[in-house]
Amino acid sequence: xxxxxxxTKVGAAVLTxxxxxxxxxxxxxxxxxxxxxxxxxxxxxxxxxxxxxxxYGLDKPLLGQFADYVGDTATLDLGISQNTRExxxxxxxxxxxxxxxxxxxxxxxxTLIGAWMGVKAATKRGTKTDDGLLGFSLFTYxxxxxxxxxxxxxxxxxxxxxxxAGQQVTPGVEFxxxxxxxxxxxxxxxxxxxxxxxxxxxxxxxIMRSSMVDVLTEDFITVKRATGLSRExxxxxxxxxxxxxxxxxxxxxxxGAVAGGAITIETVFSWPGLGELSFNAINDKDFPMLQGTFxxxxxxxxxxxxxxxILYFYLDPRVQSR
Amino acid sequence: xxxxxxxxxxxxxxxxxxxxxxxxxxxxxGEALALAGESGxxxxxxxxxxxxxxxxxxTQSGVITLRPEGVEDxxxxxxxxxxxxxxxxxxxxxxxxxxxxxxLDPVQKVGKQIAEAIGIHERASSSDIAARIDELLATVxxxxxxxxxxxxxxxxxxxxxxxxxxxxxxxxxLVIADEPTTALDVVMQxxxxxxxxxxxxxxxxxxxxISHDLGVLAETCDRxxxxxxxxxxxxGSVDEVFAAPQHPYTKLxxxxxxxIGGDRGVGIAIPGAPPDPGDPPPGCRFRPRCPYSAxxxxxxxxxxEVRPGQLAACHYAPWEKWPDPVAAAGGEVSR
Amino acid sequence: MSGGTIxxxxxxxxxxxxxxxxxxxxxxxxxxxxxxxxxxxxxxVAIFGELLAPYxxxxxxxxxxxxxxxxxILGTTENGSDVFSQLLVGTRVSVIVGFAAAxxxxxxxxxxxxxxxxxxxxxxxxxxxxxxxxxxxxTLPLMIVLARVLEPSLTVLIAVIGLTSWAGTGRxxxxxxxxxxxxxxxxxxxxxxxxxxxIIRTHILPNTLPLIFANTxxxxxxxxxxxxxxxxxxxxxxxxxSWGTMxxxxxxxxxxxxxxxxxxxxxxxxxxxxxxxVSMLGFLFEEYINPRLRExx
Numbered sequence: 001x002x003x004x005x006x007x008t009k010v011g012a013a014v015l016t017x018x019x020x021x022x023x024x025x026x027x028x029x030x031x032x033x034x035x036x037x038x039x040x041x042x043x044x045x046x047x048x049x050x051x052x053x054x055x056y057g058l059d060k061p062l063l064g065q066f067a068d069y070v071g072d073t074a075t076l077d078l079g080i081s082q083n084t085r086e087x088x089x090x091x092x093x094x095x096x097x098x099x100x101x102x103x104x105x106x107x108x109x110x111t112l113i114g115a116w117m118g119v120k121a122a123t124k125r126g127t128k129t130d131d132g133l134l135g136f137s138l139f140t141y142x143x144x145x146x147x148x149x150x151x152x153x154x155x156x157x158x159x160x161x162x163x164x165a166g167q168q169v170t171p172g173v174e175f176x177x178x179x180x181x182x183x184x185x186x187x188x189x190x191x192x193x194x195x196x197x198x199x200x201x202x203x204x205x206x207i208m209r210s211s212m213v214d215v216l217t218e219d220f221i222t223v224k225r226a227t228g229l230s231r232e233x234x235x236x237x238x239x240x241x242x243x244x245x246x247x248x249x250x251x252x253x254x255x256g257a258v259a260g261g262a263i264t265i266e267t268v269f270s271w272p273g274l275g276e277l278s279f280n281a282i283n284d285k286d287f288p289m290l291q292g293t294f295x296x297x298x299x300x301x302x303x304x305x306x307x308x309x310i311l312y313f314y315l316d317p318r319v320q321s322r
Numbered sequence: 323x324x325x326x327x328x329x330x331x332x333x334x335x336x337x338x339x340x341x342x343x344x345x346x347x348x349x350x351x352g353e354a355l356a357l358a359g360e361s362g363x364x365x366x367x368x369x370x371x372x373x374x375x376x377x378x379x380x381t382q383s384g385v386i387t388l389r390p391e392g393v394e395d396x397x398x399x400x401x402x403x404x405x406x407x408x409x410x411x412x413x414x415x416x417x418x419x420x421x422x423x424x425x426l427d428p429v430q431k432v433g434k435q436i437a438e439a440i441g442i443h444e445r446a447s448s449s450d451i452a453a454r455i456d457e458l459l460a461t462v463x464x465x466x467x468x469x470x471x472x473x474x475x476x477x478x479x480x481x482x483x484x485x486x487x488x489x490x491x492x493x494x495x496l497v498i499a500d501e502p503t504t505a506l507d508v509v510m511q512x513x514x515x516x517x518x519x520x521x522x523x524x525x526x527x528x529x530x531x532i533s534h535d536l537g538v539l540a541e542t543c544d545r546x547x548x549x550x551x552x553x554x555x556x557x558g559s560v561d562e563v564f565a566a567p568q569h570p571y572t573k574l575x576x577x578x579x580x581x582i583g584g585d586r587g588v589g590i591a592i593p594g595a596p597p598d599p600g601d602p603p604p605g606c607r608f609r610p611r612c613p614y615s616a617x618x619x620x621x622x623x624x625x626x627e628v629r630p631g632q633l634a635a636c637h638y639a640p641w642e643k644w645p646d647p648v649a650a651a652g653g654e655v656s657r
Numbered sequence: 658m659s660g661g662t663i664x665x666x667x668x669x670x671x672x673x674x675x676x677x678x679x680x681x682x683x684x685x686x687x688x689x690x691x692x693x694x695x696x697x698x699x700x701x702v703a704i705f706g707e708l709l710a711p712y713x714x715x716x717x718x719x720x721x722x723x724x725x726x727x728x729x730i731l732g733t734t735e736n737g738s739d740v741f742s743q744l745l746v747g748t749r750v751s752v753i754v755g756f757a758a759a760x761x762x763x764x765x766x767x768x769x770x771x772x773x774x775x776x777x778x779x780x781x782x783x784x785x786x787x788x789x790x791x792x793x794x795x796t797l798p799l800m801i802v803l804a805r806v807l808e809p810s811l812t813v814l815i816a817v818i819g820l821t822s823w824a825g826t827g828r829x830x831x832x833x834x835x836x837x838x839x840x841x842x843x844x845x846x847x848x849x850x851x852x853x854x855x856i857i858r859t860h861i862l863p864n865t866l867p868l869i870f871a872n873t874x875x876x877x878x879x880x881x882x883x884x885x886x887x888x889x890x891x892x893x894x895x896x897x898x899s900w901g902t903m904x905x906x907x908x909x910x911x912x913x914x915x916x917x918x919x920x921x922x923x924x925x926x927x928x929x930x931x932x933x934x935v936s937m938l939g940f941l942f943e944e945y946i947n948p949r950l951r952e953x954x
Contacts, residue, residue, distance in 0.1 A: 138936070142929045142930075142933040143925065144904075147904060151922070158914055219424050228412045229408070256794065259797065282805055291802075302793060315429075317474070318474045
């Protein structure tokens with residue numbers, strides 16, 4: 001049974017990815033005519049453009065071009081950046097770890113803090129604590145994350161300069177050990193990761209809170225209290241594990257927002273990840289790079305969704321027997 | 323012999339409005355008491371109040387005294403602290419809900435949940451606890467393998483048996499069963515009731531059985547208390563009350579039972595809806611729905627002994643003979 | 658079975674209650690008053706922004722990055738323009754893009770949801786797969802790609818945001834239509850020979866509209882945030898001032914490191930308060946339609 005379930009989920013993910021490829025291909029080939037981009041090369045003659053066209057396979061029929069595109073993508077050939085003249089894939093490989101570091105830290109902190117806040121609010125429902133947490137999370141939900149990032153810079157890098165305002169390491173410093181370098185990276189990570197955490201916190205909090213409120217009305221909670229368990233233990237051992245299940249599934253809808261946040265927050269903090277690559281590609285009209293980062297972002301979100309499904313599968317015994 | 327449980331003037335209020343309005347109960351060791359009434363009359367609230375499990379929005383008052391065998395001083399439940407109550411719960415009083423639905427934690431194995439309950443009240447090695455779980459499951463007619471299952475892997479009947487096994491885990495002297503058969507089919511209902519009866523005899527358990535279904539109560543219980551709008555309106559031995567009800571509400575509830583082999587297969591429902599106990603009508607609370615009401619019913623009737631051992635809250639009790647209800651209700655009875 | 662009163666099944670009404678109910682909802686709760694108040698003020702400023710502005714928002718001067726003073730109550734920009742005037746004039750783009758994009762999204766989502774839910778079969782499968790795709794794909798990167806390829810302008814922004822944010826509405830409408838389709842009054846109408854258009858217009862749509870409305874209000878908030886994010890990344894309409902382009906200019910001119918909080922704080926705060934107000938209204942409508950939600954919050 002479980003093999004089949006997994007197969008369906010993986011199949012759906014692959015199908016979504018195929019549609020990303022199709023979309024990506026047609027958007028950049030059909031709407032954004034690549035020859036106009038090639039013609040932007042200064043001093044290009046017609047002959048050179050023809051040469052380039054055949055280099056890029058643009059003289060072939062559309063279906064053939066698509067097959068080439070899929071083949072190239074599968075072999076990680078995402079073209080050459082029009083801006084840096086480097087293979088897009090190489091730049092993405094350099095940037096990816098930084099994005100994963102930022103996004104991973106932010107998601108982890110937001111999940112932990114958001115879930116903890118949700119439990120607090122649900123168990124103190126209707127009190128000032130609950131109102132305060134609700135208000136705070138609504139504010140972080142409504143505030144643009146890049147604006148929060150800029151405010152953090154204003155406060156903690158300019159007005160009270162305790163953290164660096166941008167980049168991932170202090171430039172031009174020879175570090176005595178890898179540990180010193182890691183500490184320097186953490187120092188640079190704190191502000192952007194805080195912005196990322198604040199951006200995601202509200203949603204996690206709201207999901208956890210309503211999930212806890214639901215679980216706390218279930219009969220088994222009363223039964224557990226009737227067996228003589230303390231309120232704290234009923235909450236920690238029984239209510240929270242049950243309330244976490246919706247958090248896992250519903251948090252999947254956040255992954256798209258995470259990708260968006262990576263772009264804006266990395267821009268604000270000059271964090272050298274995929275987001276900054278995208279931002280530079282937007283301003284330089286570097287289409288191969290834009291196409292490449294979009295592909296990687298989409299792939300990442302689809303993959304994260306699949307992971308959330310699998311995690312849910314292992315957490316909820318009710319799914320497994322289906 | 324002194325009573326196992328004595329409840330005097332139990333009141334539960336929500337924002338100052340009563341939900342349970344002065345309930346007195348008395349239960350001997352090993353006795354089975356039925357608590358009957360339509361939904362919303364305060365049965366479940368009463369049950370939760372006995373274990374001090376009401377949500378914080380509800381306030382309870384009244385004296386609840388428990389005298390379990392082997393315990394020197396009587397336990398004053400109303401006066402206990404929350405920590406003190408935790409020692410009383412399950413050790414002396416346990417609870418069975420309509421467990422076919424969700425009385426067990428869905429993400430924990432059944433055995434672990436029983437072990438947790440035992441572990442709170444006793445120091446026992448894990449092998450002892452495992453043996454106890456096997457024994458408990460056997461008592462309710464299940465195999466030891468069930469301990470390794472999740473609740474959703476069991477049928478409704480199996481889950482209810484697990485719930486009963488859980489209720490017996492700490493050998494309590496009183497089990498409160500709140501609609502224990504409601505979500506089950508007829509065959510399962512009969513099996514669960516037989517199980518409860520058997521356990522009562524074998525283990526000397528006292529039982530409070532809560533149900534809206536008088537048929538279920540009649541088979542299992544010694545005495546019955548009928549609740550209406552937060553109060554007890556009639557109480558007595560099951561045999562007496564069923565043979566000669568002394569409150570019109572009890573009378574109509576009994577009439578609404580289907581009579582097997584009788585001239586009607588379907589009973590007569592009581593027209594109208596029960597009042598909100600927080601905002602009862604003036605005078606007798608049953609007056610608006612009572613086909614026998616008369617002018618004296620403007621005054622709230624007290625619960626008084628109307629026949630030996632039988633109490634009813636009706637001015638006109640004892641009733642020697644009931645007038646024809648259809649005629650009395652002016653023919654306004656739905657089929 | 659013991660007789661008793663038989664309640665006649667629901668009329669399929671989803672709670673499109675009385676006008677007084679809506680009035681109480683909007684003016685009787687602090688969330689409603691906050692939402693309506695902020696929205697009314699914003700729309701007023703969006704219409705009359707130029708008339709209210711003390712300066713020409715584009716006029717540059719030598720008073721560069723001045724902190725707030727009596728002549729410039731919110732200080733000046735890197736070009737010496739008046740921040741307060743830009744803030745007033747920039748309101749319009751946020752409001753236009755927010756409402757127009759949400760409208761496109763509502764129409765598209767409703768059509769897809771109605772068609773899929775009502776006709777079922779392959780129509781539904783294809784539309785549902787499309788919905789799923791849009792729900793999974795990261796929205797901002799998708800918007801960025803589309804906006805870049807199409808060259809930014811106000812119309813492109815509206816179209817891009819509208820075309821990428823309808824899937825949630827589609828999903829909700831589809832679920833509602835699926836339950837309505839099985840209801841007795843629809844079956845009865847069909848048995849009496851009513852056509853699809855008639856059933857959709859008289860039975861399905863009226864019972865789905867409140868839901869679409871509440872959802873659209875929430876999409877307005879999303880659209881306002883999307884416009885600001887795209888503008889911040891340099892994909893705003895280059896000929897118009899908006900709160901997003903203000904943040905972009907402030908950021909790229911180094912206002913944060915210059916400590917020019919008066920340039921950075923106001924546009925972000927305006928976005929936040931407007932999004933908060935619109936979301937409050939959306940949540941209120943949702944709760945009004947689905948009273949069960951009231952329990953949870």
